Amino acid sequence: MIPQWDELFRRQGAVRYEEMHAILARSWEECHRVLVDGGILAVNVGDAMRTTEGEFRLWPNHADVTFACRRIGFRPLPYILWKKPTNRPNAFLGSGFLPPNAYVTLDCEFILLFRKGSIRQFPRSDPGRYQSRFTKAERDHWFSQVWEDVRGVRQRSADGRSGAFPPEIPERLIRMFSVTGDTVLDPFAGTGTTLWAAARLGRRAIGVEIDGERAAELTRRLAAMDPGARRPPAPASPGGRPPRRRRA
Numbered sequence: 001m002i003p004q005w006d007e008l009f010r011r012q013g014a015v016r017y018e019e020m021h022a023i024l025a026r027s028w029e030e031c032h033r034v035l036v037d038g039g040i041l042a043v044n045v046g047d048a049m050r051t052t053e054g055e056f057r058l059w060p061n062h063a064d065v066t067f068a069c070r071r072i073g074f075r076p077l078p079y080i081l082w083k084k085p086t087n088r089p090n091a092f093l094g095s096g097f098l099p100p101n102a103y104v105t106l107d108c109e110f111i112l113l114f115r116k117g118s119i120r121q122f123p124r125s126d127p128g129r130y131q132s133r134f135t136k137a138e139r140d141h142w143f144s145q146v147w148e149d150v151r152g153v154r155q156r157s158a159d160g161r162s163g164a165f166p167p168e169i170p171e172r173l174i175r176m177f178s179v180t181g182d183t184v185l186d187p188f189a190g191t192g193t194t195l196w197a198a199a200r201l202g203r204r205a206i207g208v209e210i211d212g213e214r215a216a217e218l219t220r221r222l223a224a225m226d227p228g229a230r231r232p233p234a235p236a237s238p239g240g241r242p243p244r245r246r247r248a
């Protein structure tokens with residue numbers, strides 16, 4: 001649905017939208033298999049707009065992921081809408097000022113949340129759980145449905161766009177839905193933002209990455225990762241040169 005991933009899905013045998021979701025569903029199934037009872041699956045996904053066979057339409061990835069996860073046995077929970085701050089608030093598509101052929105701007109991504117089974121049980125006064133406590137201000141902020149304060153990440157990796165999300169996204173989710181000492185799994189590891197955030201927050205982490213070159217780059221980056229740093233190291237840029245800094 002996003003041209004950047006077309007070839008990757010083609011290599012996994014998917015050309016059509018439904019086939020892509022069938023491939024993704026295999027990963028959700030594995031997540032369900034390995035999660036502890038009461039464990040949480042968080043899926044950051046955006047819907048896609050594409051013109052196919054001359055017709056513009058929305059491809060509702062969030063609905064199809066939710067449907068697949070329900071079928072697998074996950075319980076859907078209230079989700080988060082990640083509305084990235086934009087410098088172009090009035091960007092819209094379609095036909096100017098005449099109804100009915102203009103389109104609503106697609107400016108939110110979803111963070112879908114699912115639980116395996118019933119709420120997770122802990123021994124009374126579990127130290128890992130109490131160590132992982134968040135503040136009232138953090139709770140009020142993080143557990144509101146629309147996140148409007150997290151900017152997207154400038155896309156760059158050895159082979160072009162990486163699809164990386166900013167560290168604030170996995171950091172919040174890890175603090176909201178796991179406790180110190182837990183193991184966090186990212187089945188789509190990419191540049192390793194989740195793995196870095198998990199290490200920084202005293203969790204163990206496992207990443208799965210299907211693309212050999214990305215996995216090799218990730219292994220190199222993991223060796224250089226400093227969980228004490230405030231941000232993960234920048235991915236290599238095309239040609240191995242360090243990414244140019246943007247002026248503030």
Ligand SMILES: C[S@@+](CC[C@H](N)C(=O)[O-])C[C@H]1O[C@@H](n2cnc3c(N)ncnc32)[C@H](O)[C@@H]1O
Pocket residue numbers: 008012023027162163164165166187188189190191192193194208209210211214
């Ligand atoms: C959107 S990126 C994830 C980026 C990551 N969140 C980050 O911050 O860097 C999706 C990643 O999933 C990988 N991928 C796609 N299909 C996969 C599959 N079936 N199994 C494992 N990884 C897959 C892609 O190669 C890509 O690196």
